[in-house]
Amino acid sequence: MADSLTDDRILIAGGGIGGLSAAISLANHGISSHVLERSSTFSTEGAGIQLGPNATRILKEWGVLERLLPNSVVCEEILIGDGLTGELLTRVQFGKIAEQRYGGPFLLVHRADLHQALLNTAKKKPGIKIALECEARSYEQFPDKLMLKTMTGDMKGRALIAADGLWSTLRQQIDRGAVLSFAGKTAWRTLVDPDHLPAELQGPRTGVWLSSNVHLVHYPVLGGKKINLVAVVDERWGGRSEGWAQEADPKLLLPAFAKWDKRIENFVNYGTTWRKWSLFHLPPLRTWTQGSVTLLGDAAHPMLPFLAQGGAMAIEDAFVLARVLAEHDDDPWSAFRHFETARIKRTARTAYESRKMGNIYHMSGVLRLARNFVMRRSSPRSVLKKLDWLYQKNIEG
Ligand SMILES: Cc1cc2nc3c(=O)[nH]c(=O)nc-3n(C[C@H](O)[C@H](O)[C@H](O)COP(=O)(O)OP(=O)(O)OC[C@H]3O[C@@H](n4cnc5c(N)ncnc54)[C@H](O)[C@@H]3O)c2cc1C
Numbered sequence: 387m388a389d390s391l392t393d394d395r396i397l398i399a400g401g402g403i404g405g406l407s408a409a410i411s412l413a414n415h416g417i418s419s420h421v422l423e424r425s426s427t428f429s430t431e432g433a434g435i436q437l438g439p440n441a442t443r444i445l446k447e448w449g450v451l452e453r454l455l456p457n458s459v460v461c462e463e464i465l466i467g468d469g470l471t472g473e474l475l476t477r478v479q480f481g482k483i484a485e486q487r488y489g490g491p492f493l494l495v496h497r498a499d500l501h502q503a504l505l506n507t508a509k510k511k512p513g514i515k516i517a518l519e520c521e522a523r524s525y526e527q528f529p530d531k532l533m534l535k536t537m538t539g540d541m542k543g544r545a546l547i548a549a550d551g552l553w554s555t556l557r558q559q560i561d562r563g564a565v566l567s568f569a570g571k572t573a574w575r576t577l578v579d580p581d582h583l584p585a586e587l588q589g590p591r592t593g594v595w596l597s598s599n600v601h602l603v604h605y606p607v608l609g610g611k612k613i614n615l616v617a618v619v620d621e622r623w624g625g626r627s628e629g630w631a632q633e634a635d636p637k638l639l640l641p642a643f644a645k646w647d648k649r650i651e652n653f654v655n656y657g658t659t660w661r662k663w664s665l666f667h668l669p670p671l672r673t674w675t676q677g678s679v680t681l682l683g684d685a686a687h688p689m690l691p692f693l694a695q696g697g698a699m700a701i702e703d704a705f706v707l708a709r710v711l712a713e714h715d716d717d718p719w720s721a722f723r724h725f726e727t728a729r730i731k732r733t734a735r736t737a738y739e740s741r742k743m744g745n746i747y748h749m750s751g752v753l754r755l756a757r758n759f760v761m762r763r764s765s766p767r768s769v770l771k772k773l774d775w776l777y778q779k780n781i782e783g
Pocket of ligand 1: 399402403405422434436438520521522550551552553554556573682685691694698700
């Protein structure tokens with residue numbers, strides 16, 4: 387439980403990827419913060435997460451990457467194929483190339499490991515307080531302070547970073563018109579033993595298999611001990627889901643693979659405990675900031691997961707936000723405006739490209755044939771070059 391606070395810290399609502407990253411990044415600039423997390427424990431749920439070089443480069447600088455590496459797999463390549471025929475269409479090479487070109491590896495990790503590495507780093511930093519069971523409800527601003535109403539009492543701070551995720555409560559106070567809409571897709575997730583994967587797909591690689599109403603992504607996590615399997619299915623309505631714990635009946639999923647290449651269909655059948663997560667879309671907000679309050683991560687710019695970038699963008703936000711706050715130390719109002727200007731275009735582009743990628747993955751009929759034709763002709767080098775804008779070092783503007 388949180389104590390009622392009367393100090394000058396930056397309050398951070400939400401102790402997920404974005405909230406903990408913000409606390410670490412602020413501490414690196416000598417700025418104290420208080421992270422307020424709604425849950426009673428830090429999450430160990432969820433399955434895998436892919437971290438592009440734009441995220442791992444920052445984690446390296448923060449000392450988080452070295453904690454993460456023992457339990458993760460450095461991705462050598464992404465294979466993209468047609469799920470119906472099993473034909474491999476193209477591959478994107480990462481491995482050492484990603485390190486040399488972008489300054490960080492493409493990493494495959496379990497969410498719980500990422501969270502733990504962030505938490506352990508945060509706990510070692512001076513100036514970071516963390517409170518559990520502290521749900522933020524609303525805020526009130528004054529010229530010299532900010533009051534945050536929580537379930538356990540009022541807290542006073544210098545400014546507020548709302549990193550309270552996709553279903554952000556605090557977002558509503560900044561933009562009442564922001565309404566999430568169901569994206570017509572659900573993500574099904576499970577973990578499978580690596581031996582069940584066809585031999586040619588095993589090892590440090592991600593596989594992405596496409597078809598008209600479902601696509602499948604698989605990659606190793608937990609240092610290679612398990613394969614994280616994600617199936618994204620077109621559905622009319624999957625129900626609102628918060629957290630990663632909603633169990634779902636595989637009998638409703640598996641028929642979607644009936645016409646697939648047998649090797650891949652068989653592999654999907656090894657999944658036992660499936661959990662389901664509905665995907666939501668939110669058009670870019672008009673603004674993320676209001677005086678001494680700013681949104682960060684999914685609260686500011688939720689995105690569909692088809693570029694595997696939501697978590698990475700939260701980490702980038704944290705990196706930039708701490709820099710501008712340090713530069714405008716006495717003036718969070720001005721710092722937050724600069725932060726928004728620095729980040730809004732890049733995150734909007736990433737959200738747009740992610741959505742577009744989802745449509746490309748689920749193409750059918752003649753569009754599917756055209757997509758496959760283009761992919762077959764794309765060299766690994768040319769595919770990677772198209773991702774330069776995303777993985778490059780310039781993450782502002
Ligand atoms: C199927 C799927 C696959 C994905 N794969 C990838 C991937 O491969 N790579 C990638 O980079 N991203 C991926 N993402 C996106 C990524 O999970 C999110 O973008 C990321 O978790 C956002 O971090 P966040 O800190 O903003 O929000 P969250 O991680 O959701 O954290 C929000 C935190 O705030 C807490 N909270 C909520 N409300 C309150 C409140 N009122 N007061 C206090 N605390 C509160 C919550 O308990 C939670 O701990 C994927 C998403 C999905 C759905």
